[in-house]
Amino acid sequence: MQLKDVSAFITGGGSGLGAATARAMAAKGAKVAVYDRSQENAEKVAAEIGGLAVVGDVSSEADVKAAIAKAEEAHGIVRVLVNCAGIGGAVKTVGKNGAYPLDHFTRIIQVNLIGSFNCIRLVAERMQNAPTIGEERGVCINTASVAAFDGQIGQAAYSASKGGIVGMTLPVARDLASLKIRVMTIAPGLFLTPLLMGLNEEARKSLGAQVPHPARLGDPSEYASLALQIVENPMLNGETIRLDGAIRMAPR
Numbered sequence: 001m002q003l004k005d006v007s008a009f010i011t012g013g014g015s016g017l018g019a020a021t022a023r024a025m026a027a028k029g030a031k032v033a034v035y036d037r038s039q040e041n042a043e044k045v046a047a048e049i050g051g052l053a054v055v056g057d058v059s060s061e062a063d064v065k066a067a068i069a070k071a072e073e074a075h076g077i078v079r080v081l082v083n084c085a086g087i088g089g090a091v092k093t094v095g096k097n098g099a100y101p102l103d104h105f106t107r108i109i110q111v112n113l114i115g116s117f118n119c120i121r122l123v124a125e126r127m128q129n130a131p132t133i134g135e136e137r138g139v140c141i142n143t144a145s146v147a148a149f150d151g152q153i154g155q156a157a158y159s160a161s162k163g164g165i166v167g168m169t170l171p172v173a174r175d176l177a178s179l180k181i182r183v184m185t186i187a188p189g190l191f192l193t194p195l196l197m198g199l200n201e202e203a204r205k206s207l208g209a210q211v212p213h214p215a216r217l218g219d220p221s222e223y224a225s226l227a228l229q230i231v232e233n234p235m236l237n238g239e240t241i242r243l244d245g246a247i248r249m250a251p252r
Helices: 016-027 039-049 061-075 102-127 156-177 201-208 220-232
Strands: 007-011 031-036 052-055 080-083 138-143 181-188 240-243
Touching (some): 007 061, 007 102, 016 039, 016 080, 031 039, 031 061, 052 061, 061 102, 080 102, 102 156, 102 181, 138 156, 138 220, 156 181, 181 220, 220 240
Parallel strands (some): 007 031, 007 080, 031 052, 080 138, 181 240
């Protein structure tokens, strides 16, 4: 699918991987809806790319339905969904303060895994009504993490949420195949996102040096480049692609 004049909906689009993807897709001529919890961030990116800012929580059915309706009214039926919204947090299963707080674990699963599925199901419900473009109606791209495979100490919730995204990729792709909708997942390694930007330069260089090649942190534009390639290549379906410079994370 070519992106020119196509409606794209990007969650977590106000910063990091999502913002880079919004910029890249807009540069290809897509009509982009930037969905984020932060109204300020969503509006900033949307203004930069001539897109639409929509605000809400990916795990809320009402929020996502309202945002999709606004995007559809402005740009037509969504043809490309990119799920970049997510949260993290490192807590050991049992630590100095006792057992892992269950509400914290639940919230990470709710946003990262359930939020991703929530957006897919609601976008695909609308997407099925669109005429095909060539061989397909649309593409859904999820964001997992190398933590899905190499979870570190303290990452039980985060790894579980990202492992769930990997695990649902193939069955959801199979569910939506009859509707001519593809589903793919990108599993980034160490990328220069807002989480890591909070570290000092020395710490960032130390992390980057752990990557075999290239020995640096990934740039969000490199994630965006892969997202573009997934949209444009119709044979990419039902798979998770590690985007990590060959890193395999140590326990800590």
